[in-house]
Amino acid sequence: MDEFLDMLWMQVEYGLESIVTALDTLLNPVEVLGPAGVVLILALATAGTTKILSKVYRTQRHTHLKEEFLHWQSVRQAAMAVEDKEKGKAMAKNIDQAKLNQVYYDYFFEGLMKNLVTTVLPALLVVAYLSRTYTRESLEARFGSQWIFTLGSGPDAFHIGTLLWFLICLPVSFALFGLVAFLIKKGRKNQGPEINQPGKGQPDHQHLPCG
Numbered sequence: 001m002d003e004f005l006d007m008l009w010m011q012v013e014y015g016l017e018s019i020v021t022a023l024d025t026l027l028n029p030v031e032v033l034g035p036a037g038v039v040l041i042l043a044l045a046t047a048g049t050t051k052i053l054s055k056v057y058r059t060q061r062h063t064h065l066k067e068e069f070l071h072w073q074s075v076r077q078a079a080m081a082v083e084d085k086e087k088g089k090a091m092a093k094n095i096d097q098a099k100l101n102q103v104y105y106d107y108f109f110e111g112l113m114k115n116l117v118t119t120v121l122p123a124l125l126v127v128a129y130l131s132r133t134y135t136r137e138s139l140e141a142r143f144g145s146q147w148i149f150t151l152g153s154g155p156d157a158f159h160i161g162t163l164l165w166f167l168i169c170l171p172v173s174f175a176l177f178g179l180v181a182f183l184i185k186k187g188r189k190n191q192g193p194e195i196n197q198p199g200k201g202q203p204d205h206q207h208l209p210c211g
Contacts, residue, residue: 043169053118065107
């Protein structure tokens with residue numbers, strides 16, 4: 001068993017080293033932008049990756065729980081719509097206790113786990129990469145400074161390191177992707193369906209009265 005675990009760990013370590021090497025190769029050309037530019041690109045890539053993963057990653061259990069939750073929610077709404085309000089409230093309470101509450105908690109927990117995989121995990125992997133690759137010693141060797149930015153001077157200077165700059169860039173990247181998606185959606189909505197109007201594309205045929 002110990003030999004199997006050791007072999008498994010060696011494979012995991014080899015895989016992680018391969019990923020780090022690939023990232024180093026990909027980021028090497030953009031290091032001309034400086035450490036701030038590299039970290040910003042990684043933050044944008046992280047936000048884009050999470051957006052894609054959140055759309056394409058679906059578990060069968062999450063889909064089933066969503067359908068079940070919507071079903072019991074509609075049943076509860078139907079119960080609340082009966083003419084006898086007291087009876088409706090009692091029926092809704094029974095539905096909550098019997099099914100809806102448990103289904104909601106299961107659906108919420110499954111969604112939370114999905115978000116951990118699609119959002120938190122990619123961000124943590126990038127943080128681990130930055131912590132390993134762009135240390136203060138590495139920054140000084142590559143770019144001549146231990147910090148991304150230094151605000152002020154002297155003993156009161158405020159230093160912004162790799163991880164802090166990433167934590168600043170990441171929410172900005174998410175906001176940027178959200179803004180782009182909003183503008184695209186708004187543009188499509190404003191464009192709307194094309195309506196044929198007289199004088200635009202087709203002649204205006206006048207109907208003459210029959211003689």
